[in-house]
Amino acid sequence: MIDFQLSPEQLAMRNAVRGFAQANLKTARSVYENREAPLPKWQDRFRSLEPIYAEAVKAGLIKAQIPKELGGAGGPLIEAALVVEEFYAIETSASLNILGTGLGLTPLIMAGSSEQHQKYFKPFLDGTGTPLASLVFSEPEGSANFAERGSSGFQTVARLEGDEYVISGWDDRGAEVSCVVCRVPDSAPAEDVRGQTAIIVVTREDIAANDHGAYTVLSHPETIGLTAANGPHIRFKDLRVPKFNLLAPPGKGADVVEMTFTASATLVGAMGVGMMRQTFDRVLAWAKSNHRGSKEAMIHKQSVADLLIKIKTRCEAARALVWKAACCFGTTRFGAELCYEAKILGSESAVESVKDAIYLVGVSAYSRSEPFGDLLNDAMVLPIFDGGNVGVRRRQIENIFNNDAYDPWETTFGPQG
The missing domain is CATH 2.40.110.10 (Butyryl-CoA Dehydrogenase, subunit A, domain 2)
Known part of the structure; x- marks a missing residue:
């Protein structure tokens, strides 16, 4: 049976993370941009978010990036993907600072000895302060x-x-x-x-x-x-x-680094899903409330509806691939392929979706008072960081295709008899 329903525990976790994001991340951009009195130095912008990071520590969101079997509160990769989407559906920079610690801890999780785990995990398990990992x-x-x-x-x-x-x-x-x-x-x-x-x-x-x-x-x-x-x-x-x-x-x-970036590829895909969700929510609200001189709201214009449909479809398709990739990570011979594909689809679809939202809204989307320019600037990094889609991710997929034992559909359907 194929079931895309989240378990009660996963739903509860997702709702808790959504609540945290609404309470702590929604106003983060106004803190670090502070357009009335801009913070010119990166140190000041980064440090302005320390209270939000401290709240993430208190909420257990740093401890949750360490597996339960190692003393943390983290679960499988699919749960991390749910967290990432909820964060990026609200905000990006503050979210990346929180999630970056998880990336920094991943090699330690994968390769550390029990003695190293005991020593280095301690500040991240205490639930106090603002410990960072990179x-x-x-x-x-x-x-x-x-x-x-x-x-x-x-x-x-x-x-x-x-x-x-x-x-x-x-x-x-x-x-x-x-x-x-x-x-x-x-x-x-x-x-x-x-x-x-x-x-x-x-x-x-x-x-x-x-x-x-x-x-x-x-x-x-x-x-x-x-x-x-x-x-x-x-x-x-x-x-x-x-x-x-x-x-x-x-x-x-090298093996540890590559496995680390295989897991993170899935999560970048989830970042793209979150950004598409944020984009769709904003542009749908705009289309329903703006008439632009017409007798009817913009949502009733076919050209507008077509762009909305493209954004929503990309979001749903990318999420399905992210969830599939997360479930296959580390469980099948060629599951890494789906992780890389989730990164490519999620990241590139996010860029295209924000561009479509700008096309839909028109020239007013170019105003600093609208969120779409900031969304595009933030989305543009997704295809080029965490292993660029051109220089790294597509080459990784090419290497999988070239493996003599590669079965194109084994990860999708299981080993073929």
Whole structure:
């Protein structure tokens, strides 16, 4: 039997998250944009959202990003997708700051030892403060080809000296707990950059224990959208951490990173669904309340209705694929394909849907007083971050198609006899 109905527990969770989003995220943009007295620096915009993040911690939304079996409150990926959609149906930047901690913790969840879990999860399970986690992956020269044999690989490198790893390089995030993807050059032949790739945990305590110049925030690129999200460029210069901090050894790091971004692909698809929901709700209300000089509301114009139908159909189709991908993640041989496809469909459909909403409303949608310009700026990042659809995701699907054992419909219907 095929059943798209949520369980009573899932419905209760979704309703609780929706309530949190309505209470805490609905006014977030007015906080960090503050158009009457704009906050010019990214640090100020990011920090303006700290009270919202603190409320997310109190509500258990950070603890829920750690699985129950590891002491958290998290469930399967489908539940994370429900949370993401509810957040993005209301707001983006504040939502990304909350959800980014889940991405940062994922390598630790997947590869950490019980001792590492006990040490590093503690601030995220207490339900107090504003603990952040990040996945330190992106580099200024790009990371799409980090594991390609013979390439230069990550420019962030670590060398083992006695009982410490010494990290140097360029990266772009900092948090309470950071999972730093890097190369250990002497661990494999020079051309085998995948074999050299490792993940090492860096904490704020580690940074404080080093010289001041070992960790430097160099800059923060101003982005078109998501203007309160945190993404500074960081430099490590001979930063020393204990051997205990090695999370994924050379040769295993690339696998952990790829599995992390497979799960997150599904959630980016859910972000797109949430943004399409927000777009549809706003433009439907506009079409029902605006006459634009006509004797009837715009909803009665066929050209307007056609655009509304396209937006709603994309939203429903993308959600169905996100849910299917979430259910298949880690359970079938080629379930990753659906995760990547959910990311592509959800993200690209979100961009097209916001554009259609702007076309529907017309030139007044170009006004800063309308939400559609902000929605488009925020939606544009979905196809290009978390593994760009061109540089990463479509290539991952191509590799699956090229697998000799690939059965196109096995993930859909199960193994074919």
